[in-house]
Amino acid sequence: MMQQKERVLIVDDDSTTLKLAAHIFEKAGYDVYTAMDGYEALNKVATLRPDLAIIDVMMPGMSGLEVCQRLRANPDTAWMPIIILSAKSGVDDKLDGFQAGADDYVGKPVSHKELLARAGALLARVKRMHQPKSRVIAGVGVKGGVGVTTLLVNMAVQLASQGISTILAELRSTRGTVCHNLNLTPSEGLGGILRTNPAELQPREVIRRLVHHSSGLRVLAGPTQVADYALTEAHIQMILNTLQSQAEYLLLDLPQIAGGGVQLALENADQILLVLEPEAVSVACARADLEILKSWGLADRTELLVVSRARSSNLMSVKDVEAELGVQALSVIPPSPEVFYLAASVGKPAVLSKPDSLAVGAIIKLTTALLDRFSASGAWRG
Ligand SMILES: Nc1ncnc2c1ncn2[C@@H]1O[C@H](COP(=O)(O)OP(=O)(O)OP(=O)(O)O)[C@@H](O)[C@H]1O
Ligand SMILES: [Mg+2]
Incomplete structure (x- = not known):
């Protein structure tokens, strides 16, 4: 050019x-x-x-x-x-x-x-x-264990495998699971960063703690132990400032909706994926979360993502979930316990270990839809 x-x-x-x-x-x-x-x-x-x-x-x-x-x-x-x-x-x-x-x-x-x-x-x-800035996609669960990490790990590996520079950051003060999902040696990642006073935190300290996966993905893993030090807004700001100039896509694996650091991270996201299961408790939590996101002015960039983890006739239909919440789901990940248990046992995310499964199909479709959405809004200035 x-x-x-x-x-x-x-x-x-x-x-x-x-x-x-x-x-x-x-x-x-x-x-x-x-x-x-x-x-x-x-x-x-x-x-x-x-x-x-x-x-x-x-x-x-x-x-x-x-x-x-x-x-x-x-x-x-x-x-x-x-x-x-x-x-x-x-x-x-x-x-x-x-x-x-x-x-x-x-x-x-x-x-x-x-x-x-x-x-x-x-x-x-x-x-x-004039540094380039990443596209930021944040995944957040309406409650714990709904499948956020599984979803983001697979999306991130899918992006990286296409040669798109991607970082996945697991921003939480409790023990992280991303490394286990990728069979990476649990590194000190975020845990080490939290011990440093954010005012003294240098970008190179953050970059040094990224671990590399064979797909090309770089990971800032959550703490390996319960952290003795809080994940403050100042830490999150510093981490985001640093990582946003390091990759085309930055995926944030966040714990549940909360003020402070999580709010700050969500405000920095271009796209928020609110993950829930099709059951009554999740739906009640999602309703409350959607209200909060609305009050923070983030409703426009939020999409609902339904992950069914179990095959059960007692689960709600996606239609009912959508009707209850008055929001359409962007994507539905079908129940696939075999796929994800296999993935966990071999330490290879499903997009690599079970690429032909229905669940992976849904994740790839979602990833492609987001890529299209972002490319329509202009190229990354890399
Ligand atoms: N579509 C699915 N079908 C079956 N099992 C699934 C599906 N998605 C995720 N799981 C399983 O659900 C469990 C929880 O998933 P995961 O760790 O991704 O949730 P999380 O929301 O990140 O949890 P946490 O709140 O602890 O961070 C894992 O054992 C995972 O393999
Ligand atoms: Mg998780």
Whole structure:
């Protein structure tokens, strides 16, 4: 793919300076736009969205400093790299420039090479900070043991097996089971992270604790023991910030709906899968959870997922569940005890150990539907 040219807006009331600077940047491979006063500059920023602005200070009407201040005050342009290029180059002038929000202040005359180098360094820095962000899918049970981990482990392995970079994080303070499902040596994963004060937690500490599965999936496993340290909101925030730049898909295996850290994780999710069984207690819990999710403004991104674990005529029909809750289920995983017990006993998730089973068919269909949904909303900027 051809690299898009970076766009520079040069603002100067002196047409000779303007032409010369434009020529230099064009020759260096930039798309160059020019403006001869502050108003024209603000208009061009709004319509052309340049990647960088180089602004003179002394201009009739609006000064370059004011242009700078206005760009910083507008949330749409507050991030924009700005270099001030001015004949006023005393220390106080420079301080005024930085005060107005400039990233760099260069006195005239400046060598063309230096100006290009400063512009290049500034743009590279912005690019480095512009990290890609994962698609986040959170699975949460209406109560314990309804099949969340089984579902997410299989979805995650299915994604990873297709070559899609995926991380599964089991965010809970009680003992995790993801490692057992994948036959990975239970590592300290999250348990180790929890012992660290979140204020001192470094991204590399989180990344170091990911374990790798043969499918390519990376896992942040829940604690191997009951954790002595709480999983705080600060921990979750730090973990999410870190992991969201590390994979295309981030799957969160969450305990039941609760305020604090779980709420924070759900707020960071693009898609929430609320998992329940087709029986009365689950339905009652689901009703309450849907209310909470609604009050948190998360109802729109929530889907209902019905997992039948047992074959029993006493279970409710999915239709009845949907009617009770007034919500359609996105997917129904059929009862398949043999499939999942085999998977557990060989430490190989069902998508790998029983790929032809009905349950795996349903999980793959669900995964594909979510992939389609996300690809329709734009590509990952990896
Ligand atoms: N469709 C299914 N049919 C039969 N058994 C299933 C099905 N889905 C999951 N199970 C089984 O149900 C049990 C609980 O599943 P799992 O550990 O995934 O639940 P969970 O919601 O993650 O539990 P926890 O609340 O402890 O985290 C496991 O033994 C699993 O093999
Ligand atoms: Mg679980």
